[in-house]
Amino acid sequence: MWTEAELKQALQNDHVYSQKPYTGLSMDSRTTRSGDLFIAIKGDAHDGHDYVEAALSNGAEAAIVMAAHNEIPAAKQIVVASSQKAMDALAAFARNRTTAQIAAVTGSAGKTTVKEFLAHVFKNFGETVYSRASYNNAIGVPYSVAHLEASTQYAVFELGMNNPGEISPLAHLVRPHIGIITNIGESHIGHMGSILSIVEEKSEILRALNANDTAILPLDTPHFDTLHKKAKSFGLSNILTFGKGADATAKLVSFTPDKDGSGSIVVACIHGKNYTYTLHIPGEHSALNSLIVILACTAFGLVIEDVLPHMQTFKPVQGRGLRHTLPFKKGYITLIDDAYNANPSSMRAGLSVLAMTQPHGNGRRIAVLGDMKELGAGSAEYHKALALMIDSLGIDLIFASGTEMKHLYNQLSPSKRGGYSETVEALIPRVMAATREDDIIFVKGSKSSYISKVVDAFLKC
Numbered sequence: 056m057w058t059e060a061e062l063k064q065a066l067q068n069d070h071v072y073s074q075k076p077y078t079g080l081s082m083d084s085r086t087t088r089s090g091d092l093f094i095a096i097k098g099d100a101h102d103g104h105d106y107v108e109a110a111l112s113n114g115a116e117a118a119i120v121m122a123a124h125n126e127i128p129a130a131k132q133i134v135v136a137s138s139q140k141a142m143d144a145l146a147a148f149a150r151n152r153t154t155a156q157i158a159a160v161t162g163s164a165g166k167t168t169v170k171e172f173l174a175h176v177f178k179n180f181g182e183t184v185y186s187r188a189s190y191n192n193a194i195g196v197p198y199s200v201a202h203l204e205a206s207t208q209y210a211v212f213e214l215g216m217n218n219p220g221e222i223s224p225l226a227h228l229v230r231p232h233i234g235i236i237t238n239i240g241e242s243h244i245g246h247m248g249s250i251l252s253i254v255e256e257k258s259e260i261l262r263a264l265n266a267n268d269t270a271i272l273p274l275d276t277p278h279f280d281t282l283h284k285k286a287k288s289f290g291l292s293n294i295l296t297f298g299k300g301a302d303a304t305a306k307l308v309s310f311t312p313d314k315d316g317s318g319s320i321v322v323a324c325i326h327g328k329n330y331t332y333t334l335h336i337p338g339e340h341s342a343l344n345s346l347i348v349i350l351a352c353t354a355f356g357l358v359i360e361d362v363l364p365h366m367q368t369f370k371p372v373q374g375r376g377l378r379h380t381l382p383f384k385k386g387y388i389t390l391i392d393d394a395y396n397a398n399p400s401s402m403r404a405g406l407s408v409l410a411m412t413q414p415h416g417n418g419r420r421i422a423v424l425g426d427m428k429e430l431g432a433g434s435a436e437y438h439k440a441l442a443l444m445i446d447s448l449g450i451d452l453i454f455a456s457g458t459e460m461k462h463l464y465n466q467l468s469p470s471k472r473g474g475y476s477e478t479v480e481a482l483i484p485r486v487m488a489a490t491r492e493d494d495i496i497f498v499k500g501s502k503s504s505y506i507s508k509v510v511d512a513f514l515k516c
Contacts, residue, residue, distance in 0.1 A: 056079055061148065145201040146197035173211040184202050232268050269291075269351075394425075482509070
């Protein structure tokens, strides 16, 4: 993957010694494989320099470090002023050496699913590189881009943000041929200050496109006109849209969920022609995401009829709607793991999926919810607003944890209050004790709410 000559050129560093190419890159010593080049990154929680020896023990050929380790041979170390800048340099070099068709995805919700969905389809048509996990920040994006090869045919990268000014440098590093905005919502509004600021930030993905590249935009958002004007102001003319509106390039004509809510039959009008296909991911929001995937594929020259068979083989990913059928007491329960993250729009989508899911026997629909973080001064109201929706959906019980989620819990009808605890740890035994055979347990909250511990508890029981 990386030869000595390439590394010297990319890093502008002559102190690179390797008799054979490095077969991969790693920044996590736990997953380092034989032949990898380990990059010691100093993050908020961990410093990769503390794990250089572990990475070498796990098979890394050498490590990029900011200070030499005396106990490690010099030939095993590439010393740089900044390992972050070194990774950026590797990414820039890799981007220049590839002729891959590249898509970049951002949005307030759904970007990881769309990225995974696109990668799933692209892999059927050629060598594909994509962001692993949620590598969508200033560390994860260059690390992902650095995996591009001259032989790569397709690539898809996820671009995230928490604060103003973060999308633009990532987008210009990726230099995509397709820029996708999945939706506009309240995610990170506490840091961004307003929805308008979020629109401005997300639209920066479009600024990185060339005039002959493609923008894919959500027609149904109230902010579509602003996004469309932004795209035009950046010189873009190839603007594709998706949604339920009549003018959408890819229009959702109908969405028919399965009896158990785990998938659907979709009818869509795409570029003026109707298509019917099956999905094995739940919810109308997933059907809309599938339209993005089809539009991106057609923009890259793939034929819709060739793409559709691969749509139905995509499954939910961990933490984003993945379902487990688990033995529990004398029967089984269904656990829906949507615990990776949450904001008001994604929470509404997830709760709608739960409402569509039909329990067996006397089973109930139960939601276990953690705080939605980074919503700023309006956080209490965003949480309270979910109560009316929950009361109307036929969800049987709500368990909640966190100081913000208490605002929602107090708004619920008494009959729907399953239990509240300030901490997830205190909530888990209450949820476990209340759960019965055939129940459906839906778990969702922001990552830092640690509501995923509920999922872990069920998987271990």
